[in-house]
Amino acid sequence: MLSFLENSVDNHIHCCPHINKRSTDIFEVVEHAENNKMYAIGLMDNFSNTSGYASLIKKHFPDLNLKIFGGLIMEPPAGGVSYENAKISLGYSYFENDGAKFISFPTHHTRHIAIQEQRNLNYIQDCFYVPNEGPTYETSKILELIAKKNIVLNTGHLSPEETIILVKAAKSLGVEKILVPSNNFTKTTIEKLKIFNVYFEFSYFFVSKATEVPLTHVDDERHKIRGIKLKTLKDLIKTADPKNVILSSDCGVSILPKPHLGFYEFIKQVHELGFTMKEIDYMIKTNSKKLFRI
Numbered sequence: 389m390l391s392f393l394e395n396s397v398d399n400h401i402h403c404c405p406h407i408n409k410r411s412t413d414i415f416e417v418v419e420h421a422e423n424n425k426m427y428a429i430g431l432m433d434n435f436s437n438t439s440g441y442a443s444l445i446k447k448h449f450p451d452l453n454l455k456i457f458g459g460l461i462m463e464p465p466a467g468g469v470s471y472e473n474a475k476i477s478l479g480y481s482y483f484e485n486d487g488a489k490f491i492s493f494p495t496h497h498t499r500h501i502a503i504q505e506q507r508n509l510n511y512i513q514d515c516f517y518v519p520n521e522g523p524t525y526e527t528s529k530i531l532e533l534i535a536k537k538n539i540v541l542n543t544g545h546l547s548p549e550e551t552i553i554l555v556k557a558a559k560s561l562g563v564e565k566i567l568v569p570s571n572n573f574t575k576t577t578i579e580k581l582k583i584f585n586v587y588f589e590f591s592y593f594f595v596s597k598a599t600e601v602p603l604t605h606v607d608d609e610r611h612k613i614r615g616i617k618l619k620t621l622k623d624l625i626k627t628a629d630p631k632n633v634i635l636s637s638d639c640g641v642s643i644l645p646k647p648h649l650g651f652y653e654f655i656k657q658v659h660e661l662g663f664t665m666k667e668i669d670y671m672i673k674t675n676s677k678k679l680f681r682i
């Protein structure tokens with residue numbers, strides 16, 4: 389058993405069916421997590437709401453100690469940024485009150501990422517963005533729904549400016565639990581977001597070799613994801629404060645280790661950066677359990 393993993397939570401695993409090759413599948417990930425005594429895992433998928441997969445596992449393996457949860461990334465193949473889509477995800481399960489535990493704004497179909505990927509103008513215009521004057525009516529309705537259900541708002545891959553506008557609006561509409569993927573943010577952005585009491589997520593993917601290879605993520609086009617150096621990661625975690633940080637693997641792609649091994653490697657690397665076990669516990673146990681209410 390890998391010591392760091394006991395009682396830990398990896399909220400970000402891409403082991404669901406995909407358009408490119410995976411290193412594993414949902415059943416194997418569950419087996420590895422259970423064998424390593426992990427507390428919980430979260431499934432993420434750019435193509436569908438994962439709460440259905442999570443409920444299937446729970447129904448068929450009622451004796452699992454491991455908790456498993458899913459949610460919705462509002463990418464176009466998963467129904468897009470729509471109130472109806474978000475609402476349906478909340479009840480998508482074999483069980484009562486067991487749908488999406490998080491709702492995420494798009495990860496790849498955002499204007500911010502599309503511009504970075506040098507997509508064509510029509511593609512960019514169709515992508516989600518947050519206007520300077522604040523979220524649209526549809527986005528605000530989704531935020532109200534997240535607030536009402538008290539589930540997690542994941543801000544997706546927006547620009548720093550858009551993320552701040554979205555978080556501000558979410559807070560004013562009563563959203564309490566917010567997770568901000570922060571791998572590509574600067575210390576200044578993190579400082580600005582800190583006043584809103586959000587959690588900052590950092591993932592193994594962004595310090596791994598997967599950032600050196602152009603990969604297909606949501607369609608046929610291959611793109612590199614901008615990685616970060618471990619030294620930068622250290623600075624960002626320190627700025628955010630480990631009490632507000634969540635570490636995840638973001639593994640599942642075939643070129644990275646299987647998710648439990650990627651997560652273990654990441655925890656080890658962060659530990660070697662000088663963070664204490666007490667701080668690590670916040671980042672891999674306490675915060676995720678609190679945020680996802682698992």
Ligand SMILES: [Zn+2]
Binds near residue numbers: 400402432638
């Ligand atoms: Zn991901």
